[in-house]
Amino acid sequence: MGFSKALVAAAAALSFVQVTSAWNIEMPPCLDPFKPFVYSGCYQNTSPDQLIYRSSQSSQNMTVEKCVSECKGNGFRYAGLAYYGVCFCGPTVNGAALEDSQCSFPCNGDKSQTCGGNNIVSVYQDPTFSADSDSVTTDNYVPLGCYTDQGAAGRSLSWPKRIDAATFTTDSCLSACKQDGFPFAGTEYGRECYCGSVLANHTVPAPAAECNMPCQGDASDTCGGRSRLNVYVAKELESLEPCGYEPPSNGGSSSSSATEPTVTTSVVPGTTSVPAVTTTSVPSVPDTTTSVPSVPDTTTVPSVPGTTSSSSSSSSVNTDQVPVTTTTRVPSTTTASICTATVTPPSECEYKCGKWCLPSLPDFEDDESCLGAWKTCAKQVTSCFKYAGFPGALECLEFSKWCGKIQSFCKSDDCKRGRGKGKRTFSNKKCSKKSCFDKFTPKNPNPPKPPTTSVFPCPPATTVVTSTVVPTTAAPEPTNICKQPTNSKHDYAPGNPVGGIELPLVGCNDIKQDFFSNPFKLYTEQDSRRCRAYTRPKCANACADACQEQYEECKETYVESCNPKHKGQWWWKKRDVSETLDRRTFGLWSNLLGNLLGNKNDGKDTPSKANERCTAQYKDCLAQNKFVNADNRCKAWGSGL
Incomplete structure (x- = not known):
């Protein structure tokens, strides 16, 4: 038996x-x-x-x-x-x-x-993943470059995929890795596909010339080389808080506890706010100390083409606000105490325009962090036009004005009271996100998700953990490097573009680990990690792409609004608009709506005339920014300008 x-x-x-x-x-x-x-x-x-x-x-x-x-x-x-x-x-x-x-x-x-x-x-x-394989496409995979494979320690990407060599292409490999939810994909020998959740520690960049084998299913495409991988990554399938992640410095973490220790939880770096963690304890059986051997550093993961590596503790981030976590210690008779954590997720949509939603803005408690929230809002305007769809994109003009109201709130007396002798000395309850939203209510926000509860090992009862954190993301000043052209015949100029649709923001790269290789970024996406970044010599290319983006939005929004079947959908947005927001700091971004009043043509053009104006503006934009000079911009990360 x-x-x-x-x-x-x-x-x-x-x-x-x-x-x-x-x-x-x-x-x-x-x-x-x-x-x-x-x-x-x-x-x-x-x-x-x-x-x-x-x-x-x-x-x-x-x-x-x-x-x-x-x-x-x-x-x-x-x-x-x-x-x-x-x-x-x-x-x-x-x-x-x-x-x-x-x-x-x-x-x-x-x-x-x-x-x-x-x-x-x-x-x-793991709740720190923002997307799954069904919500991304192969277009989300971006090339990282050529990398070594098959070192002494093993493969750089662990999981091979069987694909018919006769039809093998880069896209077929990306599709196979995406289907299984892998963020990393690599092609090798012209016919081999490998996937992984991380790149192995021993992986290093190789010269691009060593990834020189054509794909067997498409000779015009390159699929690695001998022991060389063409590596691609879909950041949407990576954790926003990988192992080794450190929280941001802006916005302090608050903890209260009936007994020591101070409990720290991981939070998304950068423009997010830090969750408040409340810990309570009840008597429990003393923990048994177990010796844990030291381990190597966390995985080295390259994040952008041309960079050698970046520690996973310096993860790039998006602008979602971090959930609030409440932690409670419960009795345990085992070798480790078990804590329960209740996580309250932030709203996934704080302002809605058509098919587009604004991710949760970071919390703030003084004028400095308030301005950080405003900058985060400002860089979302182009993504609103890009993804709201028609006629929802018309509401993006109103959204831009709402972002400007956040800036005015930051400059109000409610926020200035949080300063002493020109320096921030204490937080101000009146200068908060809640107070701002109570005064300037966002449009069509989604209701918050219900909290979730999970269990995890409690922190050691005799240790107080303290650390100094370094921010890895910084919202850029919304002052465009690229210039809006002027044309009296077609009636557009700086602050008065065709249809009120401003030139998308080209500013400093907000991701620290990418900034030193690519100091400039074109902000067109909600998640700035997906925005295109540019080297210093390629700044003119960034402006050309911005001109192209403005042209597409002009056609899709303004030209469409001039169609007689949409009569009234454009001009109703002008009602109750009288003020022109502060142009000195908000630059062109804050005037998207108000300046429509000064353009005699907007809303009166025929579709063909509107298209003619959009096209002329695009050509002038390319000429205006062909030799753009950005030598004095983005010299140091986090400086804003």
Whole structure:
């Protein structure tokens, strides 16, 4: 009888063994603080395993905390535990969802936790990922350059994809990696495709000339070389807070605790605000100290073409506001205390124009951080025109005016009271995002999402963690490097473009790790990581692209609005518009709406005449900015100008 049970157990365990290639690289677990994984449910395991990565750690002492730590360190979105403690990780979950009661096996390392069942997996999800494979396309993958492969430590990208060599192209490889949710894709030898959640530590850039093999399915396309990868990355499929991530310096973190220690949680760097963390404690069994060996530094991941590498702790970011987390310590009789965390996500849409939504602006508490929120708002105007659709794009003019109202709030007495002798000395409750939104209500915001609760290991009870953080993103001054042309015949000039649609902002790169290679950026996307960046000699190219973007928006919005079937949809926006906002600091951006009053042609043109004006403005814009001089701009990151 005992032999039969042992045989069944062995067979069950073997059913979970991941069939991996010898080149698979296993990164160390993440030992830095990170946002807790959220329980996603109980799932049927598939064959092959639905979670592609199997941990080499012993299942005999496995816990939920150990498994999610390894998955975090290896850049995976999902962690799964099966059969008493077999740990899996993966970028997607493919198995069928089951009732939670089907996950009933206790974890070997902590009997109070659940580790799936027989061919059943308890799945946890990293909440710091912003998109999934269904919401991105191969267009989201951007080239990083040529990189080495097959070093002494193994492959640079761990997961090969089988694609017919006769039809092999870059796009077919990107599609295969996207389907499985991998952010990294690489082509090699003209016919091989590899995917990964991270690039292995030993990977280094190689000369572009060494990636010289044509793709077998398209000779005009290049697919790596001998032991050389053409690497691509879709940042939308990466964690916004990878292992080693450090929070921003703007906006302080507040903690209150009944007992030590101070609890710190990971937050998105840059233009976001830091969540308030409240910790309470109840008596628990003293923790048992376990010695943990040191591990190598976190994975080195290149972020832009031409750069050698950037630490994952200097992750580029978007402008979403960070959820508010409330942490509570609960009793535990195991080797580690378990805390629960309630995460309140920020609004995903604070201002809506047609099909476009403004991501949550950062919180603020004084005039300086308030102006940071205004700059973040200002750089979103072009993305509004680009994605709102018609006639929703007409509302983007009103949105631009609303951004200007945030600036006026920052300059009001409510915010100035937070200063002393010209320097910020204390926060001001009246100078807050809530007070601003109460005064200037955003249009059509989405209701907030309900909070979620998860569990994670409590911080050590005898340690107070303090650190100095360095910001990795800085909102640029919305003062355009490129110039709006003037033409009296077609009636446009600086501050008075055709249709009121301003030239998209070309300013300083807001991402620190990219700034030193590409100091300029054209702001056309909600997530600035997706915006095109430019080297200093290519500044004129940035302006040419801005001219092209303005031309497209002019045709799609203004020309369309001049169609008789839309009569009235343009001019109704001019009602209640009388003021011209401060041009000195907000530049051209704040005048999108008000200056329509000064243009005698806007709204009166026929579609053909409107198209003629848009085209003339585009040609003049290219000529005006062909030799743009930006030598005095963007000399130091974070300076704004």
